[in-house]
Amino acid sequence: MPQSAHINRQILLASRPVGAPTEANFKIVESEVPKPGPGQMLLRNLWMSLDPYMRGRMSDAKSYAEPVPVGGVMTAGTVARVMESNLEGYQPGDLVMAYTGGWQDYTLSDGSMVFKQNPDMKRPSQAVGVLGMPGFTGYMGLMDIGQPKAGETVVVAAATGPVGAVVGQVAKLQGCRVVGIAGGAEKCGYAEAELGFDACLDHKRDDLAERLAAACPDGIDVYFENVGGKVFDAVMPLLNAHARVPVCGLISQYNATSLPNGPDRMPLLMRLLLSQRIRMQGFIIFDNYGPRYPEFLEVMTPWVDAGKVKVKEDVVEGLENAPQAFMGLLEGRNFGKLVVHIAD
Amino acid sequence: MPQSAHINRQILLASRPVGAPTEANFKIVESEVPKPGPGQMLLRNLWMSLDPYMRGRMSDAKSYAEPVPVGGVMTAGTVARVMESNLEGYQPGDLVMAYTGGWQDYTLSDGSMVFKQNPDMKRPSQAVGVLGMPGFTGYMGLMDIGQPKAGETVVVAAATGPVGAVVGQVAKLQGCRVVGIAGGAEKCGYAEAELGFDACLDHKRDDLAERLAAACPDGIDVYFENVGGKVFDAVMPLLNAHARVPVCGLISQYNATSLPNGPDRMPLLMRLLLSQRIRMQGFIIFDNYGPRYPEFLEVMTPWVDAGKVKVKEDVVEGLENAPQAFMGLLEGRNFGKLVVHIAD
Numbered sequence: 118m119p120q121s122a123h124i125n126r127q128i129l130l131a132s133r134p135v136g137a138p139t140e141a142n143f144k145i146v147e148s149e150v151p152k153p154g155p156g157q158m159l160l161r162n163l164w165m166s167l168d169p170y171m172r173g174r175m176s177d178a179k180s181y182a183e184p185v186p187v188g189g190v191m192t193a194g195t196v197a198r199v200m201e202s203n204l205e206g207y208q209p210g211d212l213v214m215a216y217t218g219g220w221q222d223y224t225l226s227d228g229s230m231v232f233k234q235n236p237d238m239k240r241p242s243q244a245v246g247v248l249g250m251p252g253f254t255g256y257m258g259l260m261d262i263g264q265p266k267a268g269e270t271v272v273v274a275a276a277t278g279p280v281g282a283v284v285g286q287v288a289k290l291q292g293c294r295v296v297g298i299a300g301g302a303e304k305c306g307y308a309e310a311e312l313g314f315d316a317c318l319d320h321k322r323d324d325l326a327e328r329l330a331a332a333c334p335d336g337i338d339v340y341f342e343n344v345g346g347k348v349f350d351a352v353m354p355l356l357n358a359h360a361r362v363p364v365c366g367l368i369s370q371y372n373a374t375s376l377p378n379g380p381d382r383m384p385l386l387m388r389l390l391l392s393q394r395i396r397m398q399g400f401i402i403f404d405n406y407g408p409r410y411p412e413f414l415e416v417m418t419p420w421v422d423a424g425k426v427k428v429k430e431d432v433v434e435g436l437e438n439a440p441q442a443f444m445g446l447l448e449g450r451n452f453g454k455l456v457v458h459i460a461d
Numbered sequence: 462m463p464q465s466a467h468i469n470r471q472i473l474l475a476s477r478p479v480g481a482p483t484e485a486n487f488k489i490v491e492s493e494v495p496k497p498g499p500g501q502m503l504l505r506n507l508w509m510s511l512d513p514y515m516r517g518r519m520s521d522a523k524s525y526a527e528p529v530p531v532g533g534v535m536t537a538g539t540v541a542r543v544m545e546s547n548l549e550g551y552q553p554g555d556l557v558m559a560y561t562g563g564w565q566d567y568t569l570s571d572g573s574m575v576f577k578q579n580p581d582m583k584r585p586s587q588a589v590g591v592l593g594m595p596g597f598t599g600y601m602g603l604m605d606i607g608q609p610k611a612g613e614t615v616v617v618a619a620a621t622g623p624v625g626a627v628v629g630q631v632a633k634l635q636g637c638r639v640v641g642i643a644g645g646a647e648k649c650g651y652a653e654a655e656l657g658f659d660a661c662l663d664h665k666r667d668d669l670a671e672r673l674a675a676a677c678p679d680g681i682d683v684y685f686e687n688v689g690g691k692v693f694d695a696v697m698p699l700l701n702a703h704a705r706v707p708v709c710g711l712i713s714q715y716n717a718t719s720l721p722n723g724p725d726r727m728p729l730l731m732r733l734l735l736s737q738r739i740r741m742q743g744f745i746i747f748d749n750y751g752p753r754y755p756e757f758l759e760v761m762t763p764w765v766d767a768g769k770v771k772v773k774e775d776v777v778e779g780l781e782n783a784p785q786a787f788m789g790l791l792e793g794r795n796f797g798k799l800v801v802h803i804a805d
């Protein structure tokens with residue numbers, strides 16, 4: 118099913134996954150390209166973002182956002198071109214980022230959660246990456262909750278992903294010691310050699326706790342949490358007094374179907390927060406920080422343009438390959454920001 | 462062993478408790494009243510505070526403060542009169558609060574962690590209560606971390622204790638709905654009738670989770686954590702988006718010798734923080750907020766004088782009765798701020 122100017126391919130949630138998603142949870146369908154009604158515009162999606170949060174939308178567990186209904190189009194942010202517009206302020210040819218563009222070729226939009234982009238931007242896919250939700254997430258979580266100070270130690274996992282890479286590079290720009298955690302020697306080498314991390318540890322090797330302790334001789338002042346699980350277990354004993362733990366994601370838990378075996382360490386965590394006077398805070402980027410998006414862009418855009426914040430993309434060609442790519446994302450198989458190239 | 466002008470009674474940590482402290486963990490000894498050397502003063506302790514944090518100092522588990530050594534004098538804040546002084550700025554007759562006065566009749570001090578009190582204060586014991594560490598703890602934890610807004614729901618346990626009573630009354634002064642939790646009908650009745658709480662639930666009765674849900678129809682915006690355990694279990698499902706949880710103490714856990722059985726709910730707590738965007742932050746009052754003590758006193762003193770913040774003390778007569786009273790405190794047998802009256 119190639120792309121077409123007349124056919125709208127859509128990837129639907131066919132059923133809710135139990136544990137890791139499989140091909141059977143997705144269904145691709147075709148229909149005619151819709152016509153925009155009054156107050157609507159038609160968007161042609163060019164780039165689509167794949168992000169861990171989408172796993173949560175596939176479940177109907179209580180969460181901050183409504184789940185995707187079974188039979189509904191999978192949710193995604195896209196970079197899109199306006200094809201037709203009955204909406205004031207938008208013209209055919211405009212480049213936009215649509216926060217709810219979805220896993221599809223074409224999207225009808227009333228303009229809500231749509232952000233105009235500079236039509237001359239060098240790399241439009243960055244509007245869903247370093248200059249979009251993932252970059253904004255890393256930047257605000259680090260700066261507003263993490264509050265890093267020069268000389269402090271910052272630890273971040275998924276270090277070569279679009280959030281972790283921003284966290285680590287921005288922390289370096291603040292004068293921090295930065296220790297990353299990533300899966301495999303290639304990612305770790307990239308984090309150290311290209312992103313400038315002081316160290317990056319391979320979580321697939323043994324003895325993560327011991328290696329992390331050795332890499333953080335002065336303990337940990339900021340742990341940017343995006344994975345949970347065994348990485349957090351290794352971090353806990355190293356957290357310094359007054360440490361800050363922004364909780365952005367818990368990708369290691371998303372496919373879990375039950376809680377781990379005991380003992381119940383919840384009291385242990387609370388006691389740690391108390392005795393070390395730790396601030397731990399969850400956040401959802403546009404919910405907590407939406408109005409500060411322009412401020413973020415003003416800081417990050419020149420950093421990216423000047424190469425102070427480097428960007429690595431993992432490009433998947435073709436909308437039809439999104440399900441496989443998304444399953445790989447949850448297992449850490451991507452290397453860099455995962456984007457799907459839908460059309461030019 | 463009555464008090465004496467020549468004998469200094471001291472209560473020592475005889476051994477470290479396993480689980481709940483017993484009489485055997487304490488030892489009372491007598492010695493001569495010490496003479497202050499150069500740069501020292503001799504304090505006569507009049508009132509001594511008993512607080513849950515002292516349980517932590519009896520253990521040698523890693524914590525924010527050094528443990529009391531076995532054979533050392535138990536730690537406590539006291540209100541004291543200066544008897545002799547070789548220390549500039551202090552005169553015999555001065556009234557002070559000594560943060561490390563200890564479980565003893567007399568204390569040698571070099572003036573560190575000593576705060577002068579108004580000699581005309583109506584009720585000197587309040588310097589270790591509503592106007593001292595517990596009141597300061599409740600006020601700052603609520604206002605700085607909890608950040609209550611008018612119309613929000615604030616929940617606090619140990620509601621008639623010196624911290625909880627301040628939290629609830631100050632939250633009422635901010636226009637919040639306040640739900641307390643306490644042990645027994647008498648304490649709950651007092652919290653509602655005298656302290657002005659909107660509701661107070663008896664945790665000794667069944668179905669705490671259901672009763673708390675009924676008392677918080679709009680959910681919980683601020684939970685001031687000072688007990689942990691089953692109260693927190695009841696609070697968790699009611700926490701609203703953007704709730705704040707200052708963690709001040711975990712008295713229900715202090716005598717625990719092992720973690721509860723599984724499953725391991727630590728991932729559940731982290732997921733809750735993320736999905737509800739909750740801020741959870743431990744604090745130790747003088748460590749986090751020491752410089753703001755004068756600011757607190759300026760606000761709280763007129764509230765207490767005007768009866769806007771009411772105070773209930775549970776007075777134990779005689780230093781020798783401190784161990785029993787402390788054991789009772791850990792089981793919630795006190796009613797109001799527990800203070801030991803040592804001398805006039």
